[in-house]
Amino acid sequence: MHQVLNPDDSELLDIADLPEYAGIGVDARIRELVGSAFTAKEVARGLSVSASSVHRRRRHRALWGINHARTWRFPAAQFVVADGRPVRQVPGLEVVLKELPADLHPLSIDGFLHTPQPDLLVRDKLVSPLDWLRAGRPTRSVLTCAAALDWYG
Structure with a gap:
C-alpha cells in the first residue's frame, strides 16, 4: 500500500512526470527538502x-x-549558512544551476548536487558537486559532469 501524497507534493511529481510510487520515501524526501528550505524573505x-x-x-x-x-522555497544546500540563515550562495553554483535542464525535478537537482561524481576527486576521494564547489574548485568541472549526464534516460 502506498502512502497518499498531499496535493502539492503530488503536483511536483506530476511536473516531473514521475509516478507517486516512484520510490520508497519520495514524498518524505520532498517534504524534507522543502521543509529545510528558506523562504524568499529569509534569503x-x-x-x-x-x-x-x-x-x-x-x-x-x-x-x-x-x-x-503556492510559495517559493529555496533549498538550504545552495547556501553557506551561519547562525541558521543563508549568508551567501555556494561559489560557482549560480553558473551550474543555469546550465542544468530547466525542467528538472527538485529531487533530481538535489541528487546531482549531493552525489559524488567520477570526475570530481579531492585527495583521491570522489566528492559531490556541492563539496567540490565549497572547496573552491573550478566550476567548469561540475559543468562537465552535468553535461555528461543523461538526465532523461
Whole structure:
C-alpha cells in the first residue's frame, strides 16, 4: 500500500512526470527538502538583497527555488549558512544551476548536487558537486559532469 501524497507534493511529481510510487520515501524526501528550505524573505535578509532580487535571480535560474504550496522555497544546500540563515550562495553554483535542464525535478537537482561524481576527486576521494564547489574548485568541472549526464534516460 502506498502512502497518499498531499496535493502539492503530488503536483511536483506530476511536473516531473514521475509516478507517486516512484520510490520508497519520495514524498518524505520532498517534504524534507522543502521543509529545510528558506523562504524568499529569509534569503533576502541573509544575502542583504531585496525579495524582488531573490525572485529575479530565481527566474534567471541563478537561485534554485521550489514552488511548493503556492510559495517559493529555496533549498538550504545552495547556501553557506551561519547562525541558521543563508549568508551567501555556494561559489560557482549560480553558473551550474543555469546550465542544468530547466525542467528538472527538485529531487533530481538535489541528487546531482549531493552525489559524488567520477570526475570530481579531492585527495583521491570522489566528492559531490556541492563539496567540490565549497572547496573552491573550478566550476567548469561540475559543468562537465552535468553535461555528461543523461538526465532523461
